[in-house]
Amino acid sequence: MTRWRGTRAQPGLMMxxxxxxxxxxxxxxxxxxxxxxxxxxxxxREVGTMDDAATVRWIPVVTAHxxxxxxVFWAGPKGERVARKLPLExxxxxxxRACGHMGSCAEYLYLTVKHLEERGIRDRNLWRxxxxxxxxxxAIHGLNGATGSH
Numbered sequence: 001m002t003r004w005r006g007t008r009a010q011p012g013l014m015m016x017x018x019x020x021x022x023x024x025x026x027x028x029x030x031x032x033x034x035x036x037x038x039x040x041x042x043x044x045r046e047v048g049t050m051d052d053a054a055t056v057r058w059i060p061v062v063t064a065h066x067x068x069x070x071x072v073f074w075a076g077p078k079g080e081r082v083a084r085k086l087p088l089e090x091x092x093x094x095x096x097r098a099c100g101h102m103g104s105c106a107e108y109l110y111l112t113v114k115h116l117e118e119r120g121i122r123d124r125n126l127w128r129x130x131x132x133x134x135x136x137x138x139a140i141h142g143l144n145g146a147t148g149s150h
């Protein structure tokens with residue numbers, strides 16, 4: 001990723017789901033009064049190029065209130081921008097260093113884990129990755145994570 005939370009000089013990585021298994025997550029409902037206005041803004045934010053337009057999908061999602069249709073932005077399993085099955089240590093090194101105009105990849109990971117945790121969703125791989133990124137940040141900046149002091 002070379003925009004948002006990365007640059008051409010220091011590319012970042014974004015999270016995506018792979019096929020198989022199951023996923024616990026969060027479904028956001030767009031407000032009924034402005035749904036038609038919100039959809040184009042959401043798509044513009046998530047779809048940067050015409051090539052990315054093929055990543056938009058409607059999928060069925062099982063919720064506590066029954067089956068709903070959800071709009072998702074799908075990351076395909078192939079392509080020049082797809083890096084699959086990287087070791088968590090490699091991912092942590094990238095995330096700890098990548099930063100763009102929307103913030104850092106480390107912050108994105110932290111906020112994702114925090115928001116999932118607030119909703120009772122704990123993913124062991126994301127937690128492990130967050131620990132590795134924190135250790136990498138300490139190594140880079142020489143900070144003590146507990147106190148913020150040098």
